[in-house]
Amino acid sequence: MARGRLWHTWPALLALALFPVAHPAAQEGEGGGPPAEEGSDEDKDKKDDDEKDAKYFAIVGGDVYAGTGAVLRGATVLARNGKIQSIGYDLFLPEGTETLDAQGLRVYPGLIALAASSRITAGSLAAEVPGQGSEMEPENEMRFDALLPVPVRLTADGAVLAPDLQSEGEGGGEQKSEVEDTFDPFSSYLVLALASGITSVQQQSAAVKLKRYEIDDVLLGDKHLTTLTWSVNNPTGIASLRTKFAQAARYLRDLRAWRERAAKDEKEPSKRGVDTGALRILSAETLAYFRASGREDILGIARFAQEYGFRPVIEGCEEGWTVADELGRAGAYAILVPRSRGPKDEHFLRPGGASIENAAILHKSGVQVAVHPENTGIDTIGIAGRDVLHIPIEAGFAVRGGLSDQAALEAMTIVPARVLGVDHRVGTLEVGKDCDAILTDGDLLHYQTFVQYTVVDGKLVYDKEKELYYAHIRPRPKKPVPEAAAPAPEEEKPEGEKAKDEAADEEKKDEAKDEDEGGEKEEKKDEGEKKEEGGGGGR
């Protein structure tokens, strides 16, 4: 019982200790913490039980890049039952806390892969969704096992393959995502994704947490996007879309007016004939999702969105930089492939074509920029570095074009989370959010950087040294054993890597905090210098 009381009192002490030091977000989260925190005497027993079962996980001593703009050097992230409980210095770690030493490492929020191959969650037996991901194996391949008369790759009746919900289009569809029933937590593709820093993925319409070893509660969110098509080549399509939105807007207006009048004898406005997709977009339940790359289409979408006051998500958006101000005014999200190339249409004098500056210009204009690689599958052939496992490389190209490091980090984390409607759970390291973090041995955007550890829901799910994939490449320097009287410093850093990393850290100390343009330019310079250094060291 005495111990139980101790448990009861410590959160208050902890909170006291924390508040002056912790990141501002900590206070936010503490307020919105679980009700058990403010439990009365009756709840005491129950709370004690909760406390006993609580699992603590701490990432200790890393440079925490929270993704909000804040960087806390040598800070600790403490998670309770998978949720971040506090971030700060000199945290009290409850008894039994599992710790992960992050000294010399950077801690970032886990990356979120948009439109990722279904192989990541469904394993090698999953069929690729057409049009997405790599096609490294011939389609419609049916394999029958000698003993188990089950086709392991079904395409004809879709028994294995979850239907492509994204193509379902406007209606949004009532069908629940099947990803929970196909999730394979042992898939090597999933491990590869974790090794690449990805902790959540978009699978068709759903946002899915990449949990390892378990299949419970993997679905983060579903149906946050309503796919619409807008093409200047299809004026009738645009016209019908306009009609749908006009009807939906009128309905919503009528509904508001009717509610305000509160006249009992008056009938509620009829929903009949009103497009549910448009209605959900206008009620901000879902985001409108377009695929467009040409200037005319993008401009049309931006103005259409401004007209009806919704925020469009535009994938592709190659010529977005030419109409960035309009997109900014529309509060648009752009999902970019910074490395994609496209020619300018020479029929026009106006600027056009793809630009390496696209992401930077869009970001400057207030567009929320997310990046993903052109190939959202996992490559086993062709040229490496262009598949879903190389999101930071892709973001690095946006940085090359002028995007700030902070914006590039956001483009891989919180912006995709917002697009998928799961930014309350993932995307940044903030108190109250899921403890999905990646620990890297350097700047995430640097090509030499490896993810050393991946943490999902406060559990270590990937350790570079322990998996087959990258363990042998630049292995982690061995930590000095505490028992050893004199740890030899020469042995510790034979390649001088650690020192270099530290130097790099010093250089970039405050850049993530700078949001203004001047800061960005400086960062660019820094980044360039560092890259040269890194490249030299690698050889």
Add this chain to the structure above:
Amino acid sequence: MTPTLLSLLLLSGSGTGDLVAIRVKRAETVAQGPIEHALILVEDGKIIEIGEDLPLERGIPVIERPDWVATPGLVDCHTRVGAERVVASRTFDPQAVPELDIDPAADAWAEVLELGVTTLGFYPEGSGIPGQAIALRPRGDTLAEMRVAQPAYLKINLQANASSKNMLREAFKKADEYEEKVAKEREKWEKEQEKKKPKAKAGAKKEEEPKPDEKKEEEKKEGGGTAVQQEGEKKADEKAADVFVPSPPDERVRPFLDLRAKKLTAMMALRKAADYLHLLDVIEDEKELQWFVFFPLQDDIDFYEVAPKMGEKKLLVVTQPDTTLQPNSIRERNIPAELAHAGAKLAFVPRQDSLSGLEEWRTDVGRLIGQGLPRDAALAGLTLEGARALGLQETLGSLEKDKVANIVFWSDDPFEPAARVQAVMLEGEFVYGEVK
């Protein structure tokens, strides 16, 4: 066993005249470990005694085979050997039994026996839930003569996808619905019994006779009391019973009721480790279920991921004797050995479901011993655990007193590739080999 008691036994046994005594170099009993210089006494198709250097009454002929090694007859619990391979379209036929696929006149049976296999679990072909397996002895002129047990298990293919999981969920939901229906019927019947009690004194016992036809059943319920009463009276004239008889379930629902009632076990056929987690997800609420797991091995298979969980449960796992490559690597893994070390029970089926597969079966298992599989797990995997999968572990699968005398006599240790089957005894009778 004391000598006196034994001699008594033998005396009584010799009366019937079909007592067989065999002395061999070693008997691999599976249940109690090996017995050197074992004497096995068989009568009426059963092992009546087994032990080391048992003294015998004079006059009892003993077959002396000082070179032979005796093991229980091998049990292949998942096979379609002897049947024509069809790619079946069955997806949900839990009531089906593959009786018509078995040809008692097939040549294969004799060869199966010669390989030392004395029990087979013949499974229904198909995906989804294709039906129930039959346990067979590979000898007999008719199916009835071959049959050992039916049903042996219900085969369920479960995969990590919505349609497969929903099929099983739906099946149990149907069973729930039926159970609810029966509960309602019972309630109604009890009420009626209450009502009729005064009448019962007069001698007219009535009960609502449930109709097998579900539609009529529903009509009755809706039809109100009088209709039921009338019908009840009608029935009562024909048949007076005072026990509640529930309406029979749909034939497709019955297997799932049997599963819950532990009358039937389920073989869960899986493909990968994730399927196992999804299986647990589906049968979370079915606490009474008796089931075991089956998976064929192939490269990139990842069951080592759930081996500790399976071991913790002491789960019976039916698989093939082979090593596999870890996904995306050339690292070899001995999944059967990992399962055995984790504590799971292992039953082996041949790598190929054919006569040639059966031929290589024991040497394949033997190779796994060289790669870390405990020898006793290997032996049990060929015999006792296979019998367990068929629900016959009480009568088959080991050389023990009172078990059925299915015995294989080998020229050497059965895991030696050079060892040959010298003789096979099926239910007390030599069906292969020259034994005098």
